[in-house]
Amino acid sequence: MKIAGARVLVTGGGSGIGRFLVERLAAESAEVGVLELNEERCAELNEASGGRIRAWSCDVTDAAAVDAALESLFATGFEPDVLINNAGIIHSEPLVNMLSRGERVHSRESWRRVISTDLDSVFFVTSRVVDRMLAKRKKGVVISISSISANGNPGQSAYAAAKAGVNALTCTWAKELGGMGLRFVAIAPGFIDTPSTREALSEAALARLQQHIPLRRLGDLESIYLAARHAIENDYLTGTVLEVDGGLVI
Numbered sequence: 001m002k003i004a005g006a007r008v009l010v011t012g013g014g015s016g017i018g019r020f021l022v023e024r025l026a027a028e029s030a031e032v033g034v035l036e037l038n039e040e041r042c043a044e045l046n047e048a049s050g051g052r053i054r055a056w057s058c059d060v061t062d063a064a065a066v067d068a069a070l071e072s073l074f075a076t077g078f079e080p081d082v083l084i085n086n087a088g089i090i091h092s093e094p095l096v097n098m099l100s101r102g103e104r105v106h107s108r109e110s111w112r113r114v115i116s117t118d119l120d121s122v123f124f125v126t127s128r129v130v131d132r133m134l135a136k137r138k139k140g141v142v143i144s145i146s147s148i149s150a151n152g153n154p155g156q157s158a159y160a161a162a163k164a165g166v167n168a169l170t171c172t173w174a175k176e177l178g179g180m181g182l183r184f185v186a187i188a189p190g191f192i193d194t195p196s197t198r199e200a201l202s203e204a205a206l207a208r209l210q211q212h213i214p215l216r217r218l219g220d221l222e223s224i225y226l227a228a229r230h231a232i233e234n235d236y237l238t239g240t241v242l243e244v245d246g247g248l249v250i
């Protein structure tokens with residue numbers, strides 16, 4: 001599929017990786033729709049884009065809100081050719097915190113919040129968008145931003161489980177819907193230089209981490225865009241997880 005002229009829907013397009021993808025895709029003449037939690041960021045995107053980007057405020061963990069936002073998006077004539085499931089939260093917490101004097105066990109509330117944001121949302125949005133793609137006989141592409149944590153990462157039970165779920169859905173849907181011409185690709189970034197990464201890790205931890213990355217540096221946002229572009233343009237790619245991690249998982 002060509003990017004120019006494609007209609008691309010991005011969840012969590014208000015900041016970080018999502019925001020970069022939205023701006024790069026719009027610059028390549030895609031028409032971009034955004035589902036984003038933060039209303040101010042939606043207004044900012046709508047004002048700055050001269051009509052090429054249309055942002056809807058929506059909590060993607062809320063199935064009814066997703067359905068309503070997608071209905072109003074479809075009603076404007078925006079029929080997605082590509083969906084990028086990007087909205088997500090990164091969360092680290094040990095299964096049992098041996099040093100805690102209070103509750104030692106991983107909070108159930110944070111487990112639910114992470115699974116809901118990083119996995120439920122992918123199911124809610126993709127199921128509705130794929131139904132629409134099928135109704136419109138589109139040979140669409142669904143890209144989901146996963147993480148190398150899906151391979152198992154100490155201190156990230158909920159996040160790793162959610163992203164492993166995203167990879168499993170990508171393979172399942174590729175097998176289930178490939179016959180209809182739909183493609184599903186996951187992108188698993190390693191550590192990308194975003195505000196969320198810098199908030200999560202101290203300077204010292206970042207320096208230590210970079211010694212373990214074969215390319216000895218964090219990834220840049222362009223590397224994720226290039227993977228997304230490959231997923232959109234290469235029509236023989238489906239059911240795969242593209243690891244963009246400077247070699248960290250090898």
Ligand code: NAP
Nearest residue numbers: 012014015016017037038059060087088147189191192196
């Ligand atoms: P980010 O800067 O925090 O961006 C996440 C975006 O998702 C924000 O715009 C956020 O909106 C939105 N969002 C969060 N919860 C939402 C909800 N319930 N409904 C709608 N939108 C919601 O994080 P990022 O680093 O760019 O991460 C983007 C994706 O890449 C995530 O799936 C993350 O797991 C994955 N990833 C990132 C890295 C990395 O190194 N950064 C590595 C591996 C994977 P608000 O700001 O309004 O909350």
